Amino acid sequence: MTAVSDTSAPVPEPLHCAALAADLDAADFRSEPLRRLWGEDADDALGRGMREPILRAIAGDEGVLATLGRLFVLGMPQPSHLVEAAVPRLGVAGLAALGLAEVSAETVVPTALLRPQSFVDADGVGEWWIASDLDEVALGTALPADHVLGVGGASRTLAEIILPIEVDRALDLGTGCGIQALLVARYAGTVIATDISARALAYAEINARINGVSNITFRQGSMFEPVEGEAFDLVVSNPPFVITPRGDGVPEYEYRDGGLIGDALVEQFIRDVPAYLTPGGVAQLLGNWESRNGASGLDRLSSWVRDDLDLWVIQREELTPLGYAELWIRDGGTTPRDAAFTPLLTAWLDDFAERGVTSIGFGYVLLRRRPVDGSPLRRIETVSQPVSGVGVALRNGLAAHDLLSSGLPVTLVTAADVTEARHLLPGDDDPSVIELRQGGGFARTLSVDPALAAFVGACDGELTVMQIAAALADLFEVPFADLWADLEPRIRSLVFDGFLAPAAS
Numbered sequence: 001m002t003a004v005s006d007t008s009a010p011v012p013e014p015l016h017c018a019a020l021a022a023d024l025d026a027a028d029f030r031s032e033p034l035r036r037l038w039g040e041d042a043d044d045a046l047g048r049g050m051r052e053p054i055l056r057a058i059a060g061d062e063g064v065l066a067t068l069g070r071l072f073v074l075g076m077p078q079p080s081h082l083v084e085a086a087v088p089r090l091g092v093a094g095l096a097a098l099g100l101a102e103v104s105a106e107t108v109v110p111t112a113l114l115r116p117q118s119f120v121d122a123d124g125v126g127e128w129w130i131a132s133d134l135d136e137v138a139l140g141t142a143l144p145a146d147h148v149l150g151v152g153g154a155s156r157t158l159a160e161i162i163l164p165i166e167v168d169r170a171l172d173l174g175t176g177c178g179i180q181a182l183l184v185a186r187y188a189g190t191v192i193a194t195d196i197s198a199r200a201l202a203y204a205e206i207n208a209r210i211n212g213v214s215n216i217t218f219r220q221g222s223m224f225e226p227v228e229g230e231a232f233d234l235v236v237s238n239p240p241f242v243i244t245p246r247g248d249g250v251p252e253y254e255y256r257d258g259g260l261i262g263d264a265l266v267e268q269f270i271r272d273v274p275a276y277l278t279p280g281g282v283a284q285l286l287g288n289w290e291s292r293n294g295a296s297g298l299d300r301l302s303s304w305v306r307d308d309l310d311l312w313v314i315q316r317e318e319l320t321p322l323g324y325a326e327l328w329i330r331d332g333g334t335t336p337r338d339a340a341f342t343p344l345l346t347a348w349l350d351d352f353a354e355r356g357v358t359s360i361g362f363g364y365v366l367l368r369r370r371p372v373d374g375s376p377l378r379r380i381e382t383v384s385q386p387v388s389g390v391g392v393a394l395r396n397g398l399a400a401h402d403l404l405s406s407g408l409p410v411t412l413v414t415a416a417d418v419t420e421a422r423h424l425l426p427g428d429d430d431p432s433v434i435e436l437r438q439g440g441g442f443a444r445t446l447s448v449d450p451a452l453a454a455f456v457g458a459c460d461g462e463l464t465v466m467q468i469a470a471a472l473a474d475l476f477e478v479p480f481a482d483l484w485a486d487l488e489p490r491i492r493s494l495v496f497d498g499f500l501a502p503a504a505s
Contacts (some may be wrong), residue, residue: 001312005176008199009199009201009203010100010112010131010199010202010203010206011097011202012206013097013098013149013208014209016094016097016098017209017210018209018210019087019089020087020090020094020098020210021089021129021209021210021211021212022089023086023089023090023160024068024114024210025199027064027065027086028065028129029068029116030116031117031118031127033065033308034065034069034073034116036067037052037058037061038054038057038058038069039057039364041221042054042056043058046073046074046137047053047135049423050137051137054073054074055074056067056069057449058070060469061084064085066086066296067082067083067086067215068086071086071108071110072110072114072115073113075113075134075137075138075139077108077110078496079107079108079292080092080103080104081197083101085147089275092108092407095108099112099202099208100114107315110138112131112133112203113132113134114129114130114131115130115150115151116130117129117130119159119183128211128444129207129210130150130177130178130179130207131206131207131210132149132150132177133148133149133150136333137382137495141333142331142332142333142334142340143333143371144199144276145253145254146254147253147254147255148176148177148199148200148203148254148255149176149255149256150177151177151179154238154286155177155179155180156422157364158180158236158238158284158285159179159183159284160388160389160390161284161390161391161394162180162234162391163282163286163391163394163395164187164395165234165282165395166187166188167187167188167189167190167232168188168189168190168233168281169188169190169230169232169233169278170187170188170191170232170233170234170235171190171191171193171230171232171234171235171236171276172192172236173194173223173235173237173239174191174194174195174237174238174239174240175193175194175200175204176203176255176450177204177207177454178193178203178204179204179207179215181204181212181216181343182207182208182211182240183428185208185213185215188215188233188234189215190231191220191224191235192214192216192217192227192230193216193217193219194218194220194221194226194227195218195220196220196221196222200255204218205218209434219400223272223399224272224273229277230276231276231277231278231281232276232277233277233278233280233281233282233284234282234284235273235276235281236283236284237269237284237285237428238285238286239258239265239266239283239285239287240254240255240257240258241256241258241263241286241287241288242256242257242328243262243263243290243324244257244328245347245350245351246261247347247351249340250298250342250344250347251332253332257276261355262290262355262357263287263288263289263290264296265285266285266287266288266289266301267301267304270301270304270305271304274306274367275484277369278369279371279501280369281369282366282367283365284366284451285364285365286363286364286365287301287363287364288360288361289301289360289361290352290355290359290361291357291359291361292355292356292357293356293358294358297315297318297359297360297361298313298361301313301365301380302378302494305367307376308369309368309369309370309376310369310370310377310382310398310401311365311376311377311378312365312366312377312379312380312382312394312398313363313380314363314381314382314383314390314442315362315363315381315382316363316364316382316384317361317362317363318360318361318362319359319360319362319382320359320360321349321357321358321359321360322345322349322351322354324352324360325345325349325352326345329341329344329348332468341456362448363382364390366394366398368398371402371480372405374402374405377398377401383442385442385443386443387442388440388443389440389441390442392440392499393440395440396441396498397496397498400495400498403502408488409460409502409503410464410465411459411462411463411464411465411502411504412495412501412503413459413461413501413502413504414459414499414500415438417438417439417441418437418438418499419436419439420434420435420436420453420456420457421433421434421435421437422434422435433447434448434450436453436456436494436499438499440495441498444497446494446497446499446500448449450486451476452487452494454472454479454486455468455469455491456499456500458472459500465491469487472487
């Protein structure tokens with residue numbers, strides 16, 4: 001891939017960014033005030049691509065918040081005198097100097113969106129202002145190829161899964177508007193944010209400056225070129241992983257298309273990233289992987305990973321070639337009503353057929369250079385249920401894997417979010433099914449037998465693991481050795497999955 005420059009990119013001038021931040025703060029330009037201004041239904045409608053409900057709700061309102069909402073959230077021109085009143089420190093001239101708007105005598109025309117974006121991490125709830133290019137709602141047409149995306153579904157997914165760990169050096173590869181770099185900067189001493197697009201880097205730098213984040217350095221280049229020879233404790237990436245056919249008439253969106261064939265970009269990242277990790281360093285990315293001619297995508301992905309690395313893959317969904325093609329054609333703003341839709345669909349389906357692709361998986365990949373001796377982690381699973389707090393669950397899972405490499409803890413406690421459900425047939429006293437249910441993290445539900453359920457129920461941090469197992473052997477009248485051979489591997493799985501945890505010493 002070749003680095004891309006753009007003379008129309010925003011200009012992250014420090015004083016102008018500081019003035020804009022002060023104006024936004026004074027206007028209370030944040031998610032909740034805006035939601036109260038135009039109502040929850042209108043706010044939700046915007047997420048579905050409809051701005052008319054917001055316009056109706058604030059019709060005739062020339063206040064500061066309504067003006068900024070129309071200008072920056074909806075991307076609509078506003079009278080110059082209203083914008084001047086809304087950003088008195090920066091002024092409309094400063095807004096134009098930042099490259100976020102074009103100004104005439106009477107009208108300010110936005111050239112970018114600027115929206116508040118809430119986030120939740122291990123430290124609580126916060127919010128950033130995020131600038132990005134005008135979307136298809138504001139443009140009224142399909143997106144241009146050099147579009148810089150704001151905070152979309154994939155961005156929110158990656159933010160949810162990043163390990164909340166303190167590190168010295170972190171890398172956000174393919175930073176886009178910079179949302180992941182901002183998140184990682186809360187835990188890292190230094191963050192390097194890279195992108196092939198100078199335009200994206202300009203937005204990312206503006207976003208860092210207006211949010212008062214100063215420990216991010218921005219570098220332009222493809223893949224790992226800007227950090228050749230360096231190593232990081234944490235690497236995160238929402239790379240341009242969307243599988244896109246190569247050919248005339250198919251838009252090559254910089255924010256999602258890495259310019260390679262099939263899932264080659266994800267493969268390249270996974271093969272290359274170990275060289276840029278410190279001992280114990282972690283890499284996390286989102287990606288797609290193809291199943292081809294009977295070879296599963298998860299098996300293909302696993303083959304790209306060195307044997308001495310930890311690997312944890314969570315596949316969240318799997319689409320047919322038709323479903324995948326339709327998803328990403330619509331993502332670019334082209335619908336079945338448009339003349340371009342059928343040629344694009346044909347290009348996608350032909351591309352998949354040429355490689356024998358039968359399905360496309362999507363999910364998260366975690367790689368780690370082993371910090372200690374022992375068997376590398378190899379966990380490849382499909383998790384389709386709703387999840388929450390995944391970053392914490394992944395962090396705790398890695399810690400549990402390391403702990404279990406030296407044996408089971410002496411005492412265990414049942415996690416606070418674990419509940420038990422028993423299902424009985426009418427008239428029966430004994431349950432036909434016993435389930436352990438996890439309230440957070442991966443929200444797993446496990447069917448267990450009475451012995452394992454009794455073990456979990458007795459884990460209160462007082463009795464040792466062996467004391468509980470011995471008591472159960474007596475209760476169920478089975479030899480201890482037989483019971484332990486059956487329970488021990490399942491107890492280890494419960495510790496790894498977060499149902500059980502070491503008791504505090």
